[in-house]
Amino acid sequence: MNFWFDPVNFIAHWLNSLLVGWGMAEWLAALIIQLVGVVVLISLMMVFDVFLVWVERKVVARFQDRLGPNRVGPFGIFQPFADIIKLIIKEDITPDGADKVVYNLAPILSLMSVLLLWAIVPLAPVIFGVDLNVGALYIVAAGSIGTLSIIMAAWSSNNKYALIGAFRQVAVLVSFEIPMIATMLIPTILAGSMGMNEIVHGQQTVWYVVLAPLAALTFLIAAIAELGRSPFDLNEAESEIVAGFHIEYTGMKFGLFYAGELLHAFTFGGFWAILFLGGYHFFGLENLGPLVAMVILFAKAMFGYWVIMWVRYTVMRIRIDQMLAFNWKFLTPVAFVLLMLTALMNTLLRNTPSAVYIVGMLLTNVILGWIIVEILRGFSRRERQRTEGIASVTAAAQH
Amino acid sequence: MIATQIFFLITGLVILGSALMVVTTRNLIHAALWLIVTLFGVAVLYAILNASFLAVVQVVVYIGAIAILFIFAVMLTHKEMRDRGPQLNNGWWLNAIISLLTFGGLFWMLQSWSGVSKTAADFPSGFDAVGQLGRALISPDAFVLPFEVASVLLLAALVGAVYIAFNRK
Amino acid sequence: MQNEWLYIGLFFVIGLLIPVAALLISWIVSPKKPNPIKQSTYECGMETVGENWVQFKAQYYIFALVFLVFDVETVFLFPWAVSLGSLSLFAVIEGIVFILILIAGLVYAWRKGMLEWV
Amino acid sequence: MIPLSWFLILSAALFSIGLFGVLSRRNAVAILLGIELMLNAANINLVSFWRYGDVSLMAGQVFAIIVFAVAASEVAVGLALVISVYRRRNTVIADELDLLKW
Numbered sequence: 001m002n003f004w005f006d007p008v009n010f011i012a013h014w015l016n017s018l019l020v021g022w023g024m025a026e027w028l029a030a031l032i033i034q035l036v037g038v039v040v041l042i043s044l045m046m047v048f049d050v051f052l053v054w055v056e057r058k059v060v061a062r063f064q065d066r067l068g069p070n071r072v073g074p075f076g077i078f079q080p081f082a083d084i085i086k087l088i089i090k091e092d093i094t095p096d097g098a099d100k101v102v103y104n105l106a107p108i109l110s111l112m113s114v115l116l117l118w119a120i121v122p123l124a125p126v127i128f129g130v131d132l133n134v135g136a137l138y139i140v141a142a143g144s145i146g147t148l149s150i151i152m153a154a155w156s157s158n159n160k161y162a163l164i165g166a167f168r169q170v171a172v173l174v175s176f177e178i179p180m181i182a183t184m185l186i187p188t189i190l191a192g193s194m195g196m197n198e199i200v201h202g203q204q205t206v207w208y209v210v211l212a213p214l215a216a217l218t219f220l221i222a223a224i225a226e227l228g229r230s231p232f233d234l235n236e237a238e239s240e241i242v243a244g245f246h247i248e249y250t251g252m253k254f255g256l257f258y259a260g261e262l263l264h265a266f267t268f269g270g271f272w273a274i275l276f277l278g279g280y281h282f283f284g285l286e287n288l289g290p291l292v293a294m295v296i297l298f299a300k301a302m303f304g305y306w307v308i309m310w311v312r313y314t315v316m317r318i319r320i321d322q323m324l325a326f327n328w329k330f331l332t333p334v335a336f337v338l339l340m341l342t343a344l345m346n347t348l349l350r351n352t353p354s355a356v357y358i359v360g361m362l363l364t365n366v367i368l369g370w371i372i373v374e375i376l377r378g379f380s381r382r383e384r385q386r387t388e389g390i391a392s393v394t395a396a397a398q399h
Numbered sequence: 400m401i402a403t404q405i406f407f408l409i410t411g412l413v414i415l416g417s418a419l420m421v422v423t424t425r426n427l428i429h430a431a432l433w434l435i436v437t438l439f440g441v442a443v444l445y446a447i448l449n450a451s452f453l454a455v456v457q458v459v460v461y462i463g464a465i466a467i468l469f470i471f472a473v474m475l476t477h478k479e480m481r482d483r484g485p486q487l488n489n490g491w492w493l494n495a496i497i498s499l500l501t502f503g504g505l506f507w508m509l510q511s512w513s514g515v516s517k518t519a520a521d522f523p524s525g526f527d528a529v530g531q532l533g534r535a536l537i538s539p540d541a542f543v544l545p546f547e548v549a550s551v552l553l554l555a556a557l558v559g560a561v562y563i564a565f566n567r568k
Numbered sequence: 569m570q571n572e573w574l575y576i577g578l579f580f581v582i583g584l585l586i587p588v589a590a591l592l593i594s595w596i597v598s599p600k601k602p603n604p605i606k607q608s609t610y611e612c613g614m615e616t617v618g619e620n621w622v623q624f625k626a627q628y629y630i631f632a633l634v635f636l637v638f639d640v641e642t643v644f645l646f647p648w649a650v651s652l653g654s655l656s657l658f659a660v661i662e663g664i665v666f667i668l669i670l671i672a673g674l675v676y677a678w679r680k681g682m683l684e685w686v
Numbered sequence: 687m688i689p690l691s692w693f694l695i696l697s698a699a700l701f702s703i704g705l706f707g708v709l710s711r712r713n714a715v716a717i718l719l720g721i722e723l724m725l726n727a728a729n730i731n732l733v734s735f736w737r738y739g740d741v742s743l744m745a746g747q748v749f750a751i752i753v754f755a756v757a758a759s760e761v762a763v764g765l766a767l768v769i770s771v772y773r774r775r776n777t778v779i780a781d782e783l784d785l786l787k788w
Binding site (some may be wrong): 446447451452455456460463464467468471472475520530531532533536538539543546550551553554556557558560561562564565 | 572573577593624628630632633634636637639640641643644646647648649650651652654655658659662663665666667669670672673676677680682
């Protein structure tokens, strides 16, 4: 038992012998060790969340050609602490007619639904919370608690704008959940398991982004919508409904929603990395030690998070009808066609040499992608002709 | 395992208490939220029964979809926030007696059945419930027909529900 | 197997406790000076008109409904996907037929114009 | 370990509560809530029989999943009916929907 190669078990054994040595019952010691593990993991994520506030503000500033926070500490790195202190000492206002219990429960559930996701993240080959064999569905399950918290927040705060925002947000969340689940089925097929550890393990030689690039893209789009981030941020839509479902929340309760949102984005960057970008694998570098593997996973998750931010600060907000049409008429059929093709090709090619298998899968994706792009081009050509036709008619009428 | 038993009793009390709130509370949104507590409790029961897949599916389908649909429906069919008027029938006490009699009857039948005090056997080693379930759903000599029929059922529900809810007046 | 859910249960409890602790700290520290104006519903300074229970489009319900059906469908597909590696081509075809039947429902809703936001 | 009877009694109690809800509630949506409770009670039974019987026979779990599909279909159609009725008759109280009584 070596600390460098198996730190968690090393510490667990040490703690166990210590606690049992104090005369504690075996099962109680095991429970306390698990509790310590959970507390450490969640605290790590909360600290990281604080860091994410700074990252988000700094990156958005660079995208918009500004400096971002730069007063508190070097590069403004202590800015989030100032933010937190501000949020804590702000007065907490509960609006009239609010349903107090539900109103207070909603932000708690919102943050919890994100924290729950980290229970199944394999940080390294030997560092993971739990190897749940229904991992992919667990992600969806935790997400549905988040959806619930949105409705609870909006309904209990007794504000019609909050309710409109929540309705929109929930309609979007549930719609985009379908392509997300369908694309999560693809790594499940490729790895033959829903467990995150198995999926990461299956990518030792070749990452699933090579075998299923379109699925990776679809998952990313669905994840961005799931996060309620721009271009799909019509739940906030400042000019129409002020701030969406958390309009009435102040102080730390708003802070919990905000923290949940940031951590959610990073977490989905992480799941993108786990499902498609090889998790903690990086060309054998992960064999140096679990801590290195952990750094690799965090770097990949950060990359996913950065892509999400990149899209957020580049693309404009989409109207709700366009967005739902995009989901039901484009993304969902694409995801299901992709799923059927992957299942078929995977079965047909599974007894071939690995090179043929990889090329076959990649080629399927390329051909399907080409067909999709052609359909889209035809559609946009028709649409352009339609709008230009209308434009020329109106121009003629004006003359 | 006394700890599991205590845990089960707590879960059971939560389920029954929240189920009682579902059927008695005045505010329908509260009833839907209490239903979510009940459904979550049932998910915990599935976890106790080692049916991981069903526990997660319970949360995904019931809390993530059915409860959301209920809340939407309540919001779509209400003109005001507070529910006025009685929420229960005039004959609710008769219904309560009927329900108690049902429970009593079921309890009595369970008492007279011999297999009731069975305890669970351990899982065979390397037992993969999800894979087993997938093979059972697909293999022609098991449940492939229910599997496909479920798909047709869902299709019928989709078409029917969309048709009913979507009639332009 | 029991152990996994015990761990997730612990995660659940701690995940609840940490936000609660944050709210408690804030509740202790923050000032409390309520007044009617402050507590009124926030609508950018306008007086609130009517109930918060505005009439919603039934369209939201339609989307939730289509979602519900597809959600249940994917639940059926997960066990299929897990055991796909050890199954024959026949099983794959069965799954594809399953998906196609559901796609037919989507096409029906699409053709009927129920996915339009009108 | 927990004996099978505990699960069965719990599910019987849940079923009775659901039955009470179905019989007593006036609001049609609340009646559907009661039906959900009853379906869940049935599901608890199915899963516990799977666990306490032969675990390699997946019938219990398969039926539980089928019950999920049935519950989803029932809720989708039922709530669609309620919404449709509400839009025509402006009520969701089941007693007042008496057009077919005569």
